[in-house]
Amino acid sequence: MKLRVRLAEASLLVPLAVAALWSLPALARGGGGEHYTSDRSGPDGGGADIGILFDLLYLAIRYPVIGVPLLLLFVGYVIYSRRQSGNGSTRKALERMDEQQRTAVSAADVHAWVNKLKAEDPAFDLLALFDKTKKLFLDVQGAWFRRDLKPVRPFLSDASHQRLSTQLKLLDSQGVRDALTDVQLQDLQIIGLEQSEWFDTVHIRVKASMRDTDVPSTFSDDQAQVAAKKAALAPFVEVWSFVRKPGAQTKIGEDLYQGKCPNCGAPFEGGASNACESCGAVVNSGNYDWVLAEITQGMEFQRNDVGVEGLAKARQTDPALNSEMLEDRASLCFWRWVEAQSLSKASVLSKVATPEFQARLDAELLALAAQHRRKVFLECAVGSVQTRAVQPVEGMDFAHVEIRWSARLGLGPVNEKPPQLPTVPQRWVFTLTRKVGATTHAEAGMATNRCPQCNAPASDNASTSCEFCGAELATGEHDWVLCDAVLWEEWRASTSSRARPGANAQVVDRSERERLLYMMAAMAIADGVVDEKERALLKMCSQRWNVPWANVDLALKAGPNLFERLVGKQTPEAENFLRELVNLAMIDGKIDRREKKMLEAAAVHLGLSQQLPGMLKV
Numbered sequence: 001m002k003l004r005v006r007l008a009e010a011s012l013l014v015p016l017a018v019a020a021l022w023s024l025p026a027l028a029r030g031g032g033g034e035h036y037t038s039d040r041s042g043p044d045g046g047g048a049d050i051g052i053l054f055d056l057l058y059l060a061i062r063y064p065v066i067g068v069p070l071l072l073l074f075v076g077y078v079i080y081s082r083r084q085s086g087n088g089s090t091r092k093a094l095e096r097m098d099e100q101q102r103t104a105v106s107a108a109d110v111h112a113w114v115n116k117l118k119a120e121d122p123a124f125d126l127l128a129l130f131d132k133t134k135k136l137f138l139d140v141q142g143a144w145f146r147r148d149l150k151p152v153r154p155f156l157s158d159a160s161h162q163r164l165s166t167q168l169k170l171l172d173s174q175g176v177r178d179a180l181t182d183v184q185l186q187d188l189q190i191i192g193l194e195q196s197e198w199f200d201t202v203h204i205r206v207k208a209s210m211r212d213t214d215v216p217s218t219f220s221d222d223q224a225q226v227a228a229k230k231a232a233l234a235p236f237v238e239v240w241s242f243v244r245k246p247g248a249q250t251k252i253g254e255d256l257y258q259g260k261c262p263n264c265g266a267p268f269e270g271g272a273s274n275a276c277e278s279c280g281a282v283v284n285s286g287n288y289d290w291v292l293a294e295i296t297q298g299m300e301f302q303r304n305d306v307g308v309e310g311l312a313k314a315r316q317t318d319p320a321l322n323s324e325m326l327e328d329r330a331s332l333c334f335w336r337w338v339e340a341q342s343l344s345k346a347s348v349l350s351k352v353a354t355p356e357f358q359a360r361l362d363a364e365l366l367a368l369a370a371q372h373r374r375k376v377f378l379e380c381a382v383g384s385v386q387t388r389a390v391q392p393v394e395g396m397d398f399a400h401v402e403i404r405w406s407a408r409l410g411l412g413p414v415n416e417k418p419p420q421l422p423t424v425p426q427r428w429v430f431t432l433t434r435k436v437g438a439t440t441h442a443e444a445g446m447a448t449n450r451c452p453q454c455n456a457p458a459s460d461n462a463s464t465s466c467e468f469c470g471a472e473l474a475t476g477e478h479d480w481v482l483c484d485a486v487l488w489e490e491w492r493a494s495t496s497s498r499a500r501p502g503a504n505a506q507v508v509d510r511s512e513r514e515r516l517l518y519m520m521a522a523m524a525i526a527d528g529v530v531d532e533k534e535r536a537l538l539k540m541c542s543q544r545w546n547v548p549w550a551n552v553d554l555a556l557k558a559g560p561n562l563f564e565r566l567v568g569k570q571t572p573e574a575e576n577f578l579r580e581l582v583n584l585a586m587i588d589g590k591i592d593r594r595e596k597k598m599l600e601a602a603a604v605h606l607g608l609s610q611q612l613p614g615m616l617k618v
């Protein structure tokens, strides 16, 4: 699917070019690799440069015709790069952290994971799971291409189905369809297993390639294929996450892949209800067999290892409450929220959000429509979904779920092509609410879009109640509904206990740095013209934080509408934001002159110039 492929390309291309440049001196030295460079570099990062200098001096004496020009070039490069990025130690510290976050898997890991699964399910076989993954992968591409998800519906959790269906609608609303061909799967690897009381989650890395391109939505399948053939073959990596209830047993030859109910083995014909006609089992619940819960880009994949504040306490009254289902439900709400805004139709949320939330969104969309503008979410993708806290307040339970996503986001005139926009990482917290005393609907499992009273699948209409039994769905009487969606900074600022410093340990990965930088750029633009001095500071950040400058430049051109919202001046969330910037600058243990200037500029935009010196002291 191009949505993801393109995102990966956009963010990979520039760093690769930069990496190629960077590695040139190392290659010339011969035998010098990354480790050599980082081992030799002292605290000021100068060691490697000196090593190359000696090599080049030798070359210049021995073969002056080649060596002298190379030496001059190198000296020029060192001076230039020093001026551009200071001593570069921030950048090196960040690169090391990125490295550690990448998914490395040993044969021993794989062996251990498989054994853990076999302990409860002796018939489990990794190769058989790979075969299923391969079939599903190809079927999903085919269903996506034909714009008909019915054939793969029983294999997807409700949120992953919602995501694909929303993405198809967004493409259609722009008058295009995704034409793809020559889909090839190169490699499958298990890269993680998470086990909780409620679900086992298996992460499978998929390496594949395909040709794809945008064509008018009126194109037939044949016309679309012809167009796709002309596109370049592009490789991509995704992580497919499958979820299953612990204790579920592999049934060889008796599952959905053979057209059989994974619970009772009766023939399963499909159909909108997604439930077996013989035994009533919800086939995509994850209670009987693996169900696809999420597709993540390789780069954005993150291990889910944070504890959830308040979850254990909430389980005392609702023992089946679990973060997997909450996250699936939050993800479902997220995609509905994206769809509602892109199509300017708040009623898309009628069954999954509170009437108040819907009314607020409706008012926002009406105000935009009055200005003949609309919200644009292009190439929207979710990076990670993580439950942060569960807490009861005055008769209602609240679950706060962090969603990291990215999109080319902006405001565009109605019925016109949106402006050229960069892909911007976003970090939000979606808050779901439910009446205290309501309990988790365990039979539906990862099928989180069903009526909690009669178990029927929730239909797509604008009504707020179940069309089968009349149960009211939007009030949170029985199931979690969306009641708020705010920026990460706003959420952090709303409760002081969450502002504890430990929470910052996570902010330094690449998409987070990218997000902070774009926010700084957007705030600078919002305050008026961005002068050369300020551009230079942003450029320095882009180099130190390893974010492609071309994207930042695009962000500066796109204007302040790059974000749904910005943090307000002189607010607690502005303080959180500035503190994150300080932490980032401190990652190498110090703040140098240029970093200080950058922080001062940011503090001006945040209205926090007086608070900054206090933050730098701590």
Ligand SMILES: [Zn+2]
Pocket (backbone or CB within 6 Å): 261, 262, 263, 264, 265, 266, 276, 277, 278, 279, 280, 281
């Ligand atoms: Zn059955």
Ligand SMILES: [Zn+2]
Pocket (backbone or CB within 6 Å): 451, 452, 453, 454, 455, 456, 466, 467, 468, 469, 470, 471
């Ligand atoms: Zn119902």
